[in-house]
Amino acid sequence: MDRMWALVERDLRRFRRSPTLIFVSMVFPLVQLLVLGYAFGGKLKDLKVGVVDQDRGVQAVKLREMFNAVHANARTFQTIDYHDERAAVDDLRNGRLDAVLDIPPNFSRDVLEKTAPRVALIEDNTDNFIEATLQGVFAPLLGAYNQPATTAARVPTAPTLAVVELYPYVPYIQYLLAGSTVLAIFVSAMIGGGIIYIDDKARGLHEGYLVTPITKFGLIFGFNLAGTIKAVIAGLVLAIFGSLIARIPDPFSPARLAKIALVDLATSLALISMMFLFMVRVNDPLVPRATFGVLNTLLFFPSGAVYPASAFPKWMRAISIADPFTYGVHAFKELMLKNTSLSAVAGDLTFLFLFAALMMAAATALFRRTL
Amino acid sequence: MGAIEVEKITKRFDGFTAVDAVSFVVESGEVFGLLGPNGAGKSTLIRMLTTLIPPSAGNARVSGFDIVHSAQEVRRSIGVIPQAMTSDLDLSLAENLIIFAKLYGVPRETRARRVKELLEAVELEQWTDKPVKFLSGGMRRRLEIARGLIHEPQVFFLDEPTTGLDPVSRVSVWEMLMKLKKERNLTILLTTHYMDEADKLCDRIAIVDHGKLVALDSPLKLKASIPGANILEVSFSPVPEGWLDTLKSLPDVARVTAVDHVFRVSSNNGPRTTVALVEAARGAGISLVSLSVQSTTLDDVFMHYTGRQLRDELQESAVYDPSFMYKK
Structure with a gap:
């Protein structure tokens, strides 16, 4: 045990004396949380919609009043009047407008005569998000416009949907926090278990260990444990500071923190042992650096950290099932967003610990105790 | 029984024979040098004897233990200073030694005393708590010598201990080695391509060329033999x-x-x-x-036995040694 702890001690002493390393492994995921959390979380506002009213009748005015109501309340879009359809479309093409709503001549007459009245929404479909948002606003607006004016009954006669939300509103930054925490653990695993491990090997430091009587398993477990401790610290720091930034309710509850620490440990062990298996036969210091980006993309995005996995194609779902990120992200989401009991994350913990044991066994089999 | 007994040991890398059926015995308390150019097979030989690479054929015993079948016992009984300087630059001298004391299983109660003694022996005691990165090359090499002796080994292996050091540091390392050898009755096996180093330090020298042992005797007898x-x-x-x-x-x-x-x-x-x-x-x-x-110098001896001058071979042969390339 003393021999194994010597490796851990050495690694932690070096880590403590390397503020740059600490900064990189913890600050990068925090920055990502802040930037992505606020970049993806907000609703679209103040989109510019050009309105070409070629009708100017009563029905067209009624429609435009409804648009103005949206502008005054939800502020999803603001309208800009155009007299010439060609000028409006030119501005749309040149990016000065996000859409053009064209009310054709005789629109009011067609409405009254019920002879297929139409308005056209001309969109810049190179931006899917704006396109979907505007369609999402204009379709119900037209629906409301089409409803006959009636007096509401005291007791509704048609069935309605009552939505009950179990938890308070979850902004996107809170949704992303679980993923960012796992990313902090991954960055730490990549630096500690990948880059530093191979650099030490190339510098001949491992040669110094190999001539000592430490066993093969002692070496592997020592390297893994040292990496895991650093990754756990990175994960905890991210979970705590990230919770404060994302305004997670009651972030310092001891029970919640204890459960988060357990998931942190399981995720760290799984990611470090996986990284060690990947690097066990590698000698070239460029390899971990070159694979960092690929591994990050391959493991982070299919995990459901930024978008639900149920929206993925089959091949991505297959990756997601084998990806330890998935289970770490799921467990952290359960604890951070819902403060569930441990039983809700028992499956994730089982997978992560089994995955770590499997990776370590494979690494032990592949590890060469010679040069 | 010799401290190191090597019998027809051979190492092949993908069809290239780095060490070719080399045999010799190093007696207890002896300083034994392997002299030859880079790529001659010296480092490969020392790596086999220190259990870092397995031999392709032949066998060897160190401190009475077989290097293949009793590798852990061999590791316990030897101290090794690799060619590359492998001390941790961010850690202090004492921390480096303590960590290796733990790796070698030195009992807790004797660790601190041994670190102090060894740092005094290599005259680095005033740097005990300073990070290794502040030391010169020669001082770092002396620290590594102390590190290799932390568990009081019987046999000490040094792979090119003064390569890359300036002349003053080289002399300082030589003096340190002779002092420690005298105090601790160590058996030392070192590799070098410096003839003056081999001449000054070694009781006996084995000249290695293209993986083969071409001559073996004391420096005086080798010089007299030509x-x-x-x-x-x-x-x-x-x-x-x-x-x-x-x-x-x-x-x-x-x-x-x-x-x-x-x-x-x-x-x-x-x-x-x-x-x-x-x-x-x-x-x-x-x-x-x-x-x-x-x-007559050892260079003349080398020339006599190999037909070439040692210094001419240094760069040319380096590219053929896979174990040397590993360092890069």
Whole structure:
């Protein structure tokens, strides 16, 4: 045990004396949380919609009043009047407008005569998000416009949907926090278990260990444990500071923190042992650096950290099932967003610990105790 | 029983034989040198003996333990200083030593005392708590020597201990090694391509070339084993026809070689041959351009046994050694 702890001690002493390393492994995921959390979380506002009213009748005015109501309340879009359809479309093409709503001549007459009245929404479909948002606003607006004016009954006669939300509103930054925490653990695993491990090997430091009587398993477990401790610290720091930034309710509850620490440990062990298996036969210091980006993309995005996995194609779902990120992200989401009991994350913990044991066994089999 | 017994040990890398059936015995308390150019197979040999790479054939015993079947026992009994400096730069000297004391299983109660003693022995005690990155190359090498001795090994392996050091640091490392050897009755096996180092430190020297052991004896006996106790390097102007044969016929001359108008004359009696050579030149009406007389060196020994000069081989042979390439 003393021999194994010597490796851990050495690694932690070096880590403590390397503020740059600490900064990189913890600050990068925090920055990502802040930037992505606020970049993806907000609703679209103040989109510019050009309105070409070629009708100017009563029905067209009624429609435009409804648009103005949206502008005054939800502020999803603001309208800009155009007299010439060609000028409006030119501005749309040149990016000065996000859409053009064209009310054709005789629109009011067609409405009254019920002879297929139409308005056209001309969109810049190179931006899917704006396109979907505007369609999402204009379709119900037209629906409301089409409803006959009636007096509401005291007791509704048609069935309605009552939505009950179990938890308070979850902004996107809170949704992303679980993923960012796992990313902090991954960055730490990549630096500690990948880059530093191979650099030490190339510098001949491992040669110094190999001539000592430490066993093969002692070496592997020592390297893994040292990496895991650093990754756990990175994960905890991210979970705590990230919770404060994302305004997670009651972030310092001891029970919640204890459960988060357990998931942190399981995720760290799984990611470090996986990284060690990947690097066990590698000698070239460029390899971990070159694979960092690929591994990050391959493991982070299919995990459901930024978008639900149920929206993925089959091949991505297959990756997601084998990806330890998935289970770490799921467990952290359960604890951070819902403060569930441990039983809700028992499956994730089982997978992560089994995955770590499997990776370590494979690494032990592949590890060469010679040069 | 010798401290190190090597029997027909061989290492092949993808069809290239780095060490070819080498055998020797190192007695307890002896300083044994493996002398040869880079790529000769010295590092591969030392790595096999320190259990870092398995041999392809043959066997060896270190401190009585088989290097393949009792590798852990071998590791417990040896101290190793690899060619590359492998101390952790961010840690202090004491921390580096303590960590290796733990790796070698030194009991907790003796660790601190041993660190103190060893740092005093290598004269680095005033740097105990400073990070290794502040040390010079020679000081770092002395720290590594202390590190290799932290568990009080019986046999000490050093792979090119002074490569890359300045002349002052080299002498300092030599003195340190001799002092420690005397105090601790160590058996030392070191590799080097510096002839002066081998001459100064080693009780016996094995000359290794292209993976084979070509000569083995004490420095004095190796020098005595080649013809000529002195080497005369001489050049003339002009050089008449058949002058080489004239030089060979001079008294006490054992051998003459010529490289670019410089004649290298091995003589069993330097002063007598010098006088005869000067008279022969005067008699032939030619002038002596330069003349130097030296005692036989290990370079002459190496040249005698391998047909080449050691310094000419240093760069050329480096590319053939896969274990050397691993370092890069």
